[in-house]
Amino acid sequence: MGSITIRQLDDDLKHRLRLRAARHGRSMEDEARTILRDAASEETAPAARQPAAARRPTPQPQSPRPTETADHLKRVLLIVGGGIAAYKSLDLIRRLQERGVAVRCVLTGAARHFITTLSAGALAGERVFTDLFDADTEFDVGHIRLARETDLVLVAPATADLMAKMATGAADDLASAVLLATARPVLIAPAMNPRMWSHPATRRNLATLLEDGVIVVGPNAGEMAEQGEAGLGRMAEPLEIVAAALPVLSAHPGKLLAGKSVLVTSGPTHESIDPVRYIANRSSGKQGHAIAAAAAQAGAEVTLVSGPVALPDPPGVNTVKVETAQEMLAAVNQSLPVDVGIFAAAVADWRVEKAGTNKMKKQAGRPPKLALSENPDILATVAHRTRGRPALVIGFAAETERITEHAKAKLARKGCDWIVANDVSESTGVMGGDSNAVHLITKDGVESWPPQSKQEVARALVRRIANALAETGR
Numbered sequence: 001m002g003s004i005t006i007r008q009l010d011d012d013l014k015h016r017l018r019l020r021a022a023r024h025g026r027s028m029e030d031e032a033r034t035i036l037r038d039a040a041s042e043e044t045a046p047a048a049r050q051p052a053a054a055r056r057p058t059p060q061p062q063s064p065r066p067t068e069t070a071d072h073l074k075r076v077l078l079i080v081g082g083g084i085a086a087y088k089s090l091d092l093i094r095r096l097q098e099r100g101v102a103v104r105c106v107l108t109g110a111a112r113h114f115i116t117t118l119s120a121g122a123l124a125g126e127r128v129f130t131d132l133f134d135a136d137t138e139f140d141v142g143h144i145r146l147a148r149e150t151d152l153v154l155v156a157p158a159t160a161d162l163m164a165k166m167a168t169g170a171a172d173d174l175a176s177a178v179l180l181a182t183a184r185p186v187l188i189a190p191a192m193n194p195r196m197w198s199h200p201a202t203r204r205n206l207a208t209l210l211e212d213g214v215i216v217v218g219p220n221a222g223e224m225a226e227q228g229e230a231g232l233g234r235m236a237e238p239l240e241i242v243a244a245a246l247p248v249l250s251a252h253p254g255k256l257l258a259g260k261s262v263l264v265t266s267g268p269t270h271e272s273i274d275p276v277r278y279i280a281n282r283s284s285g286k287q288g289h290a291i292a293a294a295a296a297q298a299g300a301e302v303t304l305v306s307g308p309v310a311l312p313d314p315p316g317v318n319t320v321k322v323e324t325a326q327e328m329l330a331a332v333n334q335s336l337p338v339d340v341g342i343f344a345a346a347v348a349d350w351r352v353e354k355a356g357t358n359k360m361k362k363q364a365g366r367p368p369k370l371a372l373s374e375n376p377d378i379l380a381t382v383a384h385r386t387r388g389r390p391a392l393v394i395g396f397a398a399e400t401e402r403i404t405e406h407a408k409a410k411l412a413r414k415g416c417d418w419i420v421a422n423d424v425s426e427s428t429g430v431m432g433g434d435s436n437a438v439h440l441i442t443k444d445g446v447e448s449w450p451p452q453s454k455q456e457v458a459r460a461l462v463r464r465i466a467n468a469l470a471e472t473g474r
């Protein structure tokens with residue numbers, strides 16, 4: 001049997017169906033079903049000529065008020081997990097609707113211990129879905145359609161159990177089956193006891209989910225529902241979740257930074273001693289280049305000012321190649337103004353005061369003494385600009401000890417907004433390696449991200465930047 005969807009109807013028919021559905025207090029799908037049922041019963045029982053109103057089936061209690069499902073309206077499928085934070089998800093429905101987002105809800109079995117389908121359905125204005133093997137649901141919508149007919153799947157609260165199911169691809173209930181079936185962006189707002197959050201199993205699951213491209217908001221630190229317990233594990237507040245969801249909804253998938261300009265510095269600098277020798281460091285430029293590539297993929301106009309590296313130029317990026325710190329500063333100044341400046345280069349702190357124009361000759365038993373002078377601090381120079389300062393200035397901190405403590409001091413000293421701090425001790429293999437475990441330091445505190453590839457760090461940073469710009473309306 002062929003299938004027909006409301007989207008396939010012509011505009012005029014859709015318009016008339018919408019008005020009729022609104023008049024009867026039903027969703028458009030319920031209205032279409034009612035019309036078909038009426039028509040079918042007329043066919044099978046032509047003698048039973050009753051007024052249409054008498055033949056109309058009892059209105060579905062799941063549709064307490066009409067939901068506008070115009071094509072332009074953004075839709076969120078909200079999966080509510082079983083946790084005390086589920087009550088905040090009711091508020092989240094409202095906060096999303098206030099911003100013109102239609103919300104359809106799936107409640108897990110555990111969630112129904114905390115909130116009811118009635119309260120979620122009343123707020124959403126749509127029936128609430130709960131069971132994988134529900135004859136009505138499967139006939140009517142089904143988990144594949146739930147997974148498809150949305151612009152974003154939002155899991156709030158995302159319990160440790162739901163995260164574990166998502167990470168392993170389990171699909172033994174409606175929520176997990178939808179999450180496995182969806183190709184839409186997925187945003188989760190974890191909420192659990194701090195010990196569960198810090199357990200290695202949850203850390204592993206989180207790393208897998210980030211690797212899979214799942215977007216994470218929170219959790220926040222604070223008091224737990226359990227008496228006397230505090231720590232990291234409280235679900236992000238509804239407005240924080242909304243702030244994380246809106247850029248995903250408003251942009252084309254993957255175009256979170258459309259219309260924004262981004263400057264990235266990357267790689268080491270080489271400071272000449274003479275025409276054949278130079279001072280350098282072990283930076284490969286992999287992290288900075290990955291950030292430039294991720295920002296370009298997200299639709300930004302990107303300028304990458306790169307020191308000498310053995311990497312290809314990222315596609316879609318304007319790459320400016322420099323050697324020294326002074327050249328890097330000049331190239332950076334040239335590319336301003338920008339919306340966001342990300343300073344990932346490992347700039348040499350010193351240069352040789354007087355680099356030789358000829359090769360220095362070795363003199364037996366008399367090694368040369370190199371007089372050094374300080375290089376300009378590019379990050380601090382840009383962050384302290386009074387005119388033409390990027391709206392968001394992000395530095396990096398390469399540390400080998402007391403990582404977050406030193407990085408916090410750098411944030412204050414250099415005047416930037418965020419610092420991405422990493423441990424570059426030899427044992428971590430970060431310098432030149434492909435993975436990175438970073439701490440994001442902002443004025444609000446420290447977030448420790450799980451170890452992940454440099455590409456994933458780049459994508460996560462791009463998402464954070466998009467959220468920050470959206471929150472401040474920039």
Ligand code: CTP
Nearest residue numbers: 343344345347375376377378379395396397398
């Ligand atoms: N940075 C810069 N210009 C410099 C030195 C550093 O723009 N001359 C930037 C880096 O790109 C990075 C941040 O400053 O974003 C911190 O760099 P890092 O090497 O960690 O710190 P330093 O300032 O060199 O301090 P220290 O050597 O004491 O760790």
